[in-house]
Amino acid sequence: MAEVKLLGAWGSPFSRRVEMALKLKGIDYEYIEEDLANKSPLLLKYNPIHKKVPVLLHNGKAIVESLVILEYIDETWKTNPILPEHPYDKAMARFWAKFIDEKCMPATWQIMFRKEDEREKAIEEAIQNLKVLENELKDKKFFGGDKIGLVDIVANFIGFWLGAAQEAAGVELVNKESFPVLCKWIDEYVNCKVIKENLPPRDKLIAFLQPRFMASTWKY
Structure with a gap:
């Protein structure tokens, strides 16, 4: 079974987007809340360039930037598509x-x-x-x-x-x-x-x- 983790922040519309997509797809995931004033070693490790949330971890591989993550989710899990087919x-x-x-x-x-x-x-x-x-x-x-x-x-x-x-x-x-x-x-x-x-x-x-x-x- 695929391991899915999401590094996010409660007030971020960007990380909430990813949660919405995961829920719409019915994907089980672990949510990890980040304190953006005191960024964790995990966040700095997996998003060393921007040092921002959201970060999606799928089987240990990191995907960053909410729009990129949304497309990745849609391409990886085919049920309940969020992008049109045509x-x-x-x-x-x-x-x-x-x-x-x-x-x-x-x-x-x-x-x-x-x-x-x-x-x-x-x-x-x-x-x-x-x-x-x-x-x-x-x-x-x-x-x-x-x-x-x-x-x-x-x-x-x-x-x-x-x-x-x-x-x-x-x-x-x-x-x-x-x-x-x-x-x-x-x-x-x-x-x-x-x-x-x-x-x-x-x-x-x-x-x-x-x-x-x-x-x-x-x-x-």
Whole structure:
């Protein structure tokens, strides 16, 4: 039987992605919580370049970077695929996953940490990116169609972390008036059993984020 271990951190959307994929696939694994302020020898051994979570250990071999890990999981365990079968659809899923990581996430975090005179531009950029994402979702239940797929898993930050970050920072970026389609997806997403079971406690996450935003240039 294959030995699967996951080095992660409770508040990391990146390591939670991997847990979601493992649970959707029905894969047994051992979870090892990392203290990122005091990184373990195990983490430094298996991810010496980035020294970050998540790290998936499969029979002693390490795979790092959440998007790479998700594809590895899908290719290794064929049940309940998270990537489409058709090459074009697969390519599009990869494109939107990268769009979320490279455009949506950085833009939304910048709102929380930018100086006051730079915040308006950051808000504009974040709204524009989220509108593009909402247009891609259109009338689908999930980005993956009728079931959760790669893009939905990668979008866990928007589905859960963004709401907690908005509350912690005292700002509102996404609401039902501005993003009705995205908000409908968020409701479906966080109430999906596998996703719901693999989200951190909201109160704990907000308490973790608040002092970080208060220490930044954000002023309430």
